[in-house]
Amino acid sequence: MSTITNSLYPKIEIFETRKMMGENAAEKVALKIIKVLESRSEINIVFAAAPSQDEFLAAFIKQNLPWEKINAFHMDEYVGLDKEAPQGFGNFLRDRIFGLHNFKSVHYLNGNEANPSIETERYTQLLKNHPVDMVCLGIGENGHLAFNDPPVADFEDKQAVKLVELDEACRQQQVNDGCFSDIEQVPTHALTLTIPSLINAKYLFCIVPGIRKAEAVFNTLDKPISHEFPSTILRNHDETIIFLDRESSSLL
Structure with a gap:
C-alpha cells in the first residue's frame, strides 16, 4: 500500500490489486462504524451499487459488526x-x-413509483429521520457521484433526492461495466441522492478501482472544483478517504 498525503487533497490509499483495495476499505469502514457506535445507539450508512464496489462489499460483509445497529x-x-x-x-x-x-x-x-415525486419525498423524509453518518461510494467515468452527472450535478442543491436524466457517458458506463448489453437497454432516468445529501455525511469512503476510472480519478484531484467534474467536490470534505488500485491510480 502507498498513501498520498497532501493538504489540498483527500487522503488517498493505493493498493496493488482490487482485492487488496476492497479488503482494506472494508476494514477501515468497519473500524469507523465501531468507533461511532461507542457513543451512539445506531448509525446511518448509504451504500453504492456498482461492479466497482464488488471487492469492497465482499470483504465488508465478513466484518464482525453489530449489524442490528445499522440503518x-x-x-x-x-x-x-x-x-x-x-x-x-x-x-x-x-x-x-x-x-x-x-x-x-x-x-x-x-x-417503479408511478409518480417519482412521491418517491423522492418519501425518501427525503427517511433521510431527515436518519441523518447520514457515512457514505460508501464510487466515482463514475464521467466524474459523477451517485447519478449526479455533470449536466445535473449541483453542489448547492436544495433537494435531498431528485429525478434526473442520465447523460450518455453515464449510460455507456453501464454497458462498459457489463450491466447491459447495449446503451438502448439502459434506462434514461433515475432517482438519486443529491450532492449535498452525500457530502454532508461525516465520513466518506470512496472506492474506485479499474483502468476505466483512471481519468476520472485524475480529474477528481487535478481539475478545478466545479459541476463539470462532480467528484472534485470530494476535495472540500475533510473526512474523505479515496481507495485506489494500481490501475485507477495510473495517471497520478
Whole structure:
C-alpha cells in the first residue's frame, strides 16, 4: 500500500490489486462504524451499487459488526426498470449485503413509483429521520457521484433526492461495466441522492478501482472544483478517504 498525503487533497490509499483495495476499505469502514457506535445507539450508512464496489462489499460483509445497529440506504435507482431486474441497484445491494445480515433497517428507493415525486419525498423524509453518518461510494467515468452527472450535478442543491436524466457517458458506463448489453437497454432516468445529501455525511469512503476510472480519478484531484467534474467536490470534505488500485491510480 502507498498513501498520498497532501493538504489540498483527500487522503488517498493505493493498493496493488482490487482485492487488496476492497479488503482494506472494508476494514477501515468497519473500524469507523465501531468507533461511532461507542457513543451512539445506531448509525446511518448509504451504500453504492456498482461492479466497482464488488471487492469492497465482499470483504465488508465478513466484518464482525453489530449489524442490528445499522440503518442502510442506497444512493440511486433506475426509473422504470423491471422490479426484479438484476441491474436494479436495490436488487444488487440486496444480493450482496442487505439480504445477508440483520440490519436495524434497510430503505430501498423505488424506481417503479408511478409518480417519482412521491418517491423522492418519501425518501427525503427517511433521510431527515436518519441523518447520514457515512457514505460508501464510487466515482463514475464521467466524474459523477451517485447519478449526479455533470449536466445535473449541483453542489448547492436544495433537494435531498431528485429525478434526473442520465447523460450518455453515464449510460455507456453501464454497458462498459457489463450491466447491459447495449446503451438502448439502459434506462434514461433515475432517482438519486443529491450532492449535498452525500457530502454532508461525516465520513466518506470512496472506492474506485479499474483502468476505466483512471481519468476520472485524475480529474477528481487535478481539475478545478466545479459541476463539470462532480467528484472534485470530494476535495472540500475533510473526512474523505479515496481507495485506489494500481490501475485507477495510473495517471497520478
